[in-house]
Amino acid sequence: MTSHTSTGPAKTQETIHEESLELSKNSHSIIPFMEDEIVRLEEESAKFVAGEQEIAQFTPFRLKQGVYGQRQSDVQMIRVKVPGGIITPEAMDALGEFAEKYAPLGKGHITTRENIQFHHVPLAECPDGLRLLGAAGLSTREACGNVVRNVVGAPTSGVCTAEVFDPTPYLAAYVRFAVRHPLTQAFPRKFKTAFTGCDDHDHVAAAIQDLTYVSQIRVENGVEQRGFKVFVGGGTSIMPRLAKPLYDFLPEEDFLRVALAIFTVFNNADILRKNRMMARLKVLIDKIGLDEFKSQVETELENIGAIDPEPWMHVEEIMREDPPELAPSAAIGRNGGSHNGGGDYAEWRSTNVEAQKQVGYFVIHVKPDRGDVTAAQFHGLASIMRKYTGGRARTSQEQNLALRFVPEHMLHDVWEELTDIGLAEANAHSITNVVSCPGTDSCKLGITSSMGLAGALKEEMESWNGLLQDEGVNDIRIKMSGCPNGCGLHHIANIGFHGAAVKGADGQQIPAYEMFLGGNYGGSKVEDSRIGTRIPKVKIPAKSVPRVLKEVVSYYKENRTDGEGFNQFLDRVGVEEVTAVAAKAQEAVAEATPGSDLYIDWERTNQYKLERGEGECAV
Numbered sequence: 001m002t003s004h005t006s007t008g009p010a011k012t013q014e015t016i017h018e019e020s021l022e023l024s025k026n027s028h029s030i031i032p033f034m035e036d037e038i039v040r041l042e043e044e045s046a047k048f049v050a051g052e053q054e055i056a057q058f059t060p061f062r063l064k065q066g067v068y069g070q071r072q073s074d075v076q077m078i079r080v081k082v083p084g085g086i087i088t089p090e091a092m093d094a095l096g097e098f099a100e101k102y103a104p105l106g107k108g109h110i111t112t113r114e115n116i117q118f119h120h121v122p123l124a125e126c127p128d129g130l131r132l133l134g135a136a137g138l139s140t141r142e143a144c145g146n147v148v149r150n151v152v153g154a155p156t157s158g159v160c161t162a163e164v165f166d167p168t169p170y171l172a173a174y175v176r177f178a179v180r181h182p183l184t185q186a187f188p189r190k191f192k193t194a195f196t197g198c199d200d201h202d203h204v205a206a207a208i209q210d211l212t213y214v215s216q217i218r219v220e221n222g223v224e225q226r227g228f229k230v231f232v233g234g235g236t237s238i239m240p241r242l243a244k245p246l247y248d249f250l251p252e253e254d255f256l257r258v259a260l261a262i263f264t265v266f267n268n269a270d271i272l273r274k275n276r277m278m279a280r281l282k283v284l285i286d287k288i289g290l291d292e293f294k295s296q297v298e299t300e301l302e303n304i305g306a307i308d309p310e311p312w313m314h315v316e317e318i319m320r321e322d323p324p325e326l327a328p329s330a331a332i333g334r335n336g337g338s339h340n341g342g343g344d345y346a347e348w349r350s351t352n353v354e355a356q357k358q359v360g361y362f363v364i365h366v367k368p369d370r371g372d373v374t375a376a377q378f379h380g381l382a383s384i385m386r387k388y389t390g391g392r393a394r395t396s397q398e399q400n401l402a403l404r405f406v407p408e409h410m411l412h413d414v415w416e417e418l419t420d421i422g423l424a425e426a427n428a429h430s431i432t433n434v435v436s437c438p439g440t441d442s443c444k445l446g447i448t449s450s451m452g453l454a455g456a457l458k459e460e461m462e463s464w465n466g467l468l469q470d471e472g473v474n475d476i477r478i479k480m481s482g483c484p485n486g487c488g489l490h491h492i493a494n495i496g497f498h499g500a501a502v503k504g505a506d507g508q509q510i511p512a513y514e515m516f517l518g519g520n521y522g523g524s525k526v527e528d529s530r531i532g533t534r535i536p537k538v539k540i541p542a543k544s545v546p547r548v549l550k551e552v553v554s555y556y557k558e559n560r561t562d563g564e565g566f567n568q569f570l571d572r573v574g575v576e577e578v579t580a581v582a583a584k585a586q587e588a589v590a591e592a593t594p595g596s597d598l599y600i601d602w603e604r605t606n607q608y609k610l611e612r613g614e615g616e617c618a619v
Contacts, residue, residue: 066140
């Protein structure tokens with residue numbers, strides 16, 4: 001472990017927050033790096049290893065530095081907080097270097113909160129790893145713990161043709177305001193936020209956030225005024241709730257005031273501190289009602305003076321994108337003209353590329369396998385960004401990446417370079433883009449190998465032939481979590497799965513999944529989001545899920561009406577037939593031969609055994 005100077009006398013949280021603001025004014029990163037925090041991580045880690053500090057005291061501190069305990073002992077998961085999903089080429093290279101030096105698996109993982117995670121990192125190596133990231137403008141500060149978690153933004157913010165206005169400067173100001181704030185350091189539970197500029201297309205799973213700001217413009221006396229529609233109290237896990245509208249229009253100058261008022265009400269809710277498993281904002285709103293919650297927020301607002309967002313909004317360098325020059329031929333129109341080349345390139349171009357509102361420029365959606373990016377791929381992406389883009393990539397909640405400001409005449413070159421690094425898979429927004437949390441690969445709470453199932457489903461779909469050529473089938477979204485907590489966002493998928501266990505005839509455990517049908521987000525307004533319906537009393541053996549998925553999708557294709565989407569189809573015919581398919585698969589449990597394949601989870605060789613530890617999400 002590298003030796004550094006002691007931090008000296010402890011500073012108050014108010015002082016730390018003020019120092020953070022001053023640093024942010026001259027920082028090229030949204031969350032400024034503070035060396036004192038890393039020095040203290042070294043000191044506290046040394047005390048813990050020496051037995052001088054109890055785990056109950058060390059764990060909450062460690063979590064605030066973005067260092068999370070894993071299923072495997074003596075190693076950590078490092079969660080890199082990426083506000084708005086914004087990544088520079090320098091940051092991309094640093095992620096690649098981190099994967100090489102500190103991640104034994106040689107890769108990182110894009111999460112459904114647009115973070116980047118690395119696994120199996122020894123505690124002693126964490127401080128120097130965090131310094132490497134900090135030098136490139138990346139931060140892990142408050143990526144874990146009962147704090148304001150990573151703030152989600154749309155990967156097409158600033159370039160979307162339907163955007164009301166780009167909320168990224170407001171997102172950055174909110175992040176800087178919330179991080180290290182005295183009030184946000186020991187919330188009853190974690191607090192999740194999103195910003196989106198589109199009112200008619202949900203890019204950020206807005207309805208399952210604790211707090212979401214949606215860009216709005218209203219005209220009063222002929223003058224345009226910016227503001228936000230505000231939603232509160234969404235969340236998934238064992239008590240899924242959709243967010244409720246708090247304000248139809250909140251003037252832009254009040255967005256930090258309202259955030260602070262909501263933080264205060266949440267932090268002061270003593271009823272939430274009695275049970276950490278039931279301590280989210282959605283629970284408070286359930287208990288007291290939206291009207292009372294709003295009344296409490298309004299009461300706090302009376303005590304909160306004006307908060308000028310300007311000091312927190314020094315984001316010009318962060319947001320600046322310098323696009324390559326357009327070729328003369330790029331002036332041919334909004335849709336970018338004809339495809340150059342055919343075959344694989346044509347398919348990729350038609351499914352992974354979309355026109356920006358800036359004429360002549362395009363967004364390229366990159367689809368890593370199950371959200372995993374290798375060290376070489378990080379470096380390759382950094383090189384592509386420098387040569388062909390405006391210099392900023394964005395992660396997405398679909399565990400993908402968006403490359404922005406690519407001129408049309410460079411699209412084929414980008415495709416070739418993505419092909420060289422194994423990231424040119426087409427159909428980035430299709431049914432084959434299965435979203436999954438890490439599950440039992442690393443999570444203490446994992447019940448099943450959700451990543452393994454995601455791989456199995458992808459392999460299954462590759463054999464479907466004509467099914468994948470069907471537009472309605474391709475529009476289906478599949479998400480899965482290795483436990484009921486919902487990190488894979490399975491509640492809002494058209495078809496969702498969460499891990500479970502069931503006993504075979506011999507009393508031994510078999511890995512299984514519960515299925516959700518009819519969830520929704522993404523293609524419409526926040527208000528149109530839906531929580532899927534759980535198929536009751538049915539647990540599908542993990543090894544039977546690919547077959548069940550094919551039967552469900554085939555049933556939809558064969559029985560729908562013209563133009564009928566999957567959720568519309570379920571609304572019309574009900575879920576009885578699908579329930580029968582799932583129940584039939586469950587019957588295989590009773591007939592399973594002890595020690596057969598059903599007893600072995602995906603991408604595992606040993607017989608399954610439910611081993612669930614105590615997670616750190618509620619610490």
